[in-house]
Amino acid sequence: MASGFTIIRDxxxxxxxxxxxxVAIGNFDGVHLGHRAVIAAAFEMARSRGKPAFAVTxxxxxxxxxxxxxxQFRLTDETNKLRLLAGTGLDGAVVMTFDAARAGTTAQDFIHQDLIERLGVSGIAVGYDFRFGKGRVGSPSLLVSEAPRLGIEVDVQPPIDIDERAVSSSAVRMALAEGRIADATTMLGGPWFVTGEVIHGEKRGRSLGYPTANIRLDQDCGLKHGIYAVRIGRGKGKDHHRLDGVASFGRRPTFDNGAPLLEVFVFDFQGDLYGTMLDVAFIGFIRDELKFDGVEALVHQMDDDAARAKTQLAAAPDVFPKLGEIG
Structure with missing residues (x-):
């Protein structure tokens, strides 16, 4: 338990x-606007009862x-999903292990054994497309039909559309894969971000005048390779502070065409970040990753990238993902 956010496991x-x-139930990958509508419905129900509100994931x-x-390109790993859920003001999260036993649990057993007997819920909020139970036979309509007999309330949230396109985790992934950062930000209700430890790299950036903080992302990360304007979060609680920067995600074709790496140049920063955990929020897409004929051409382009990143950051709303402490 930390800052009032309780995590309940099996x-x-x-x-x-x-x-x-x-409870608001879902996978909540990314905690996008559709997820937030389900969470808001759970909040409203909980307030009317004077009861706590939890996410079940x-x-x-x-x-x-x-x-x-x-x-599997996940928008948020377990830790960041919980941090985002904590940032909504929920009282906590119930994290259910999805294993063979869970996959084999019937929809009726999930309702009666997990939700009613174990959690003792008085209300449930889900999205219109929520499916559960063995063979995914459980649906919102099943929850609604069972609600009167169980003495609980069920709220089913309709899809959230932006420009006649449904908001979904898949749609956010597609936007990130195509470098459409503004679209992803709109669907998420805030910038998409990653978290990682700064590791030692080849240190080429130092000789080029652009020392970078290097972070190895999940191998399944589907973010488009390219250059981005970013905001960086460092530290926790009262020690948390933000910095601006420009980042490259890709294989460094000018040098080694190696494994994908996130390289972040932090503006106006002096110091050692090795071993530090950073949150990196993506604010704008600048350009595709390119191969240059030589270092001089690369540095000239990096100068332009940094200038464009500063322009984008100055024009962007001063936002950062709202994250809660989970211990």
């Missing part, structure tokens, strides 16, 4: 689970369980 004893709460992502060898 091993939690029944006595440690607050009863009578309202699943780890690993069910897609990973059913297709373990397939590439």
């Amino acid at each position: 091993i939690a004893p029944a006595a440690a689970i607050p009863k009578g709460g309202v 699943f780890e690993p992502h069910p897609r990973k369980f059913f297709s373990p060898n397939a590439s």
Whole structure:
């Protein structure tokens, strides 16, 4: 428990689970506007009852369980998903392990054993497309039909559309894969971000006048390779502060065409960031990754990239993902 946000896992004893709460259920990958509508509905229901509001989510992502060898571009890993959920003001999250037993649980057993008996819920909020239970036979309509007999309330949120296109985690992934940062930001309700530890690299940036903080992202990250205007978050709580920068994500074709790496040049910063955990929020796309004939041409382009990043950041709203502390 940290800052009032309680994380309940499968091993939690029944006595440690607050009863009578309202739950928003979903995978919540990215915690986009559609997810936030479900969370808001749970909040409203919980306030009317004077009860706590929790998210119920699943780890690993069910897609990973059913297709373990397939590439799975997650918008948020478990930690960042929980940080985003904590940032909404929820009282906590119930993290259910998605394994063979969970996959084999019938929809009726999920409702009665997990939601009613174990969690003791008084209300449920879900999205229109929520599916659950063995074979994904459970649906919002099943929850609604069971609600009167169970003495609970069920709220089903309709799709959220932007320019007649439904907001979804898949749509956000597609936007990021195409470098459409503004579209991703709109669907998420804030900038997409990643978190990682600054590692040692080849240190080429120092000789070029652009020392970078290098972060290795998940191998399945589907972000378009290119140059971005970014905001960087460092530290926690009262020690948290933000910096601006320009970042490259890709394979460095001018040099080695190696494994994808996020390289962040932090504006107006002097110091050592090795071993530091940074949050990097993507504010704008500048250009595709390119191969240059020589260092001089590369540095000239980097000067232009930095200037364009500063212009984009100055014009962008002063926003950063609202993250809660989870310990």
